Amino acid sequence: MSAILKRREIVAALLQERGELLVVAGLGSTAWDVSAAGDSALSFPLWGAMGAAAMVGLGLALAQPARRVLVITGDGEMLMGLGSLATIGVQRPRNLAIAVIDNERYGETGMQATHTASGVDLAGVARACGLGASSAVVWTEAEFAAARKALLGEPGPVLMQIKVLAEKIPLVLPPRDGGLLKARFRRAVLGPQADAE
Amino acid sequence: MNDWPQKLFGVLKQAKVRQVGYVPDAGHKRLIELCRADPAMRAVPLSTEQEGIGLAAGAWLGGERSVLLMQSSGVGNCINALGMTSECRFPLLMLVTMRGEQGEFNPWQVPMGQATRPALEAMGVVVQYAASAQEVQPTAEAAARLAWGSYAAVAVLIAQRVIGIKSFQDQAGR
Numbered sequence: 001m002s003a004i005l006k007r008r009e010i011v012a013a014l015l016q017e018r019g020e021l022l023v024v025a026g027l028g029s030t031a032w033d034v035s036a037a038g039d040s041a042l043s044f045p046l047w048g049a050m051g052a053a054a055m056v057g058l059g060l061a062l063a064q065p066a067r068r069v070l071v072i073t074g075d076g077e078m079l080m081g082l083g084s085l086a087t088i089g090v091q092r093p094r095n096l097a098i099a100v101i102d103n104e105r106y107g108e109t110g111m112q113a114t115h116t117a118s119g120v121d122l123a124g125v126a127r128a129c130g131l132g133a134s135s136a137v138v139w140t141e142a143e144f145a146a147a148r149k150a151l152l153g154e155p156g157p158v159l160m161q162i163k164v165l166a167e168k169i170p171l172v173l174p175p176r177d178g179g180l181l182k183a184r185f186r187r188a189v190l191g192p193q194a195d196a197e
Numbered sequence: 198m199n200d201w202p203q204k205l206f207g208v209l210k211q212a213k214v215r216q217v218g219y220v221p222d223a224g225h226k227r228l229i230e231l232c233r234a235d236p237a238m239r240a241v242p243l244s245t246e247q248e249g250i251g252l253a254a255g256a257w258l259g260g261e262r263s264v265l266l267m268q269s270s271g272v273g274n275c276i277n278a279l280g281m282t283s284e285c286r287f288p289l290l291m292l293v294t295m296r297g298e299q300g301e302f303n304p305w306q307v308p309m310g311q312a313t314r315p316a317l318e319a320m321g322v323v324v325q326y327a328a329s330a331q332e333v334q335p336t337a338e339a340a341a342r343l344a345w346g347s348y349a350a351v352a353v354l355i356a357q358r359v360i361g362i363k364s365f366q367d368q369a370g371r
Binding site: 105193 | 215216239241242243244245247248249250251252253254255256257258259260261263277278280281284285286287345
């Protein structure tokens with residue numbers, strides 16, 4: 001099969017009515033996708049620490065069990081943190097969902113193939129690690145409609161591996177200052193007590 | 198005998214630590230058991246230590262304090278992720294049991310054990326050392342204050358002499 005979905009449309013659809021949704025974006029293209037959908041204090045885009053996005057999501061989900069946490073990351077970033085799927089499968093936070101935007105490429109470094117281009121099934125790994133049985137590879141609009149519902153509402157943890165076109169598209173950059181990204185996120189989540197802590 | 202794991206647990210309770218990320222070490226066996234048995238703490242066993250740096254960042258973003266327990270060999274796994282801790286000024290408390298220093302019996306532990314302090318310091322982590330069992334509690338207390346009072350990344354290295362494992366047989370018997 002070949003991908004037909006477009007990453008910016010997919011991420012925009014995930015975030016169009018985001019409300020109180022907490023978002024962690026993996027470094028590179030997925031951080032740009034999340035910014036293109038609209039910069040928000042409730043998004044924490046990573047500019048480094050490749051492989052850490054899912055674990056940042058886990059720590060956040062455990063700390064805020066009443067809020068939905070969505071990690072949006074790339075296939076290369078998720079591959080670097082594969083062990084974290086086992087860690088998440090053991091913890092089973094019901095409020096954590098992971099959307100892997102899978103273009104089968106390392107997009108920031110010259111579009112080299114990742115392991116998913118050779119068929120590595122991240123959704124299968126997720127299911128084997130104890131994430132939700134609905135975790136799936138998504139190719140079509142119809143499959144994405146179901147995946148979107150699962151990512152935003154179904155009891156987690158769940159991972160959707162969404163196959164997208166390997167496009168080169170304009171960068172939309174979030175703020176780079178890590179201290180700022182942290183402080184504004186905490187204020188948005190915790191209110192004034194964020195600064196008292 | 199100085200019950201330093203129990204005292205370390207008391208430090209974590211006092212500091213209101215809620216998430217405990219760890220890769221097991223024989224030296225942390227008791228502390229891990231105490232944390233796992235406490236309903237106010239969430240123990241999170243990790244596949245690799247670097248996951249704990251992300252866990253701690255996420256916990257703090259959500260308003261919770263966390264601690265990372267590991268052996269010195271695990272410090273090497275954390276290095277690039279610690280760049281995030283430094284750039285974002287996330288508070289971080291790592292409790293590291295040392296290998297590869299006093300009386301080590303496994304030569305493969307020595308390179309990372311000897312590189313633990315300089316590797317942490319190279320990434321901007323403040324390193325504090327507990328050379329004896331008596332020093333563990335006050336050192337950890339001060340490290341916790343530094344971490345959350347000053348938004349610092351702090352590692353407490355607990356000397357191999359404190360752990361006191363002298364052979365493979367000794368380690369397997371614990």
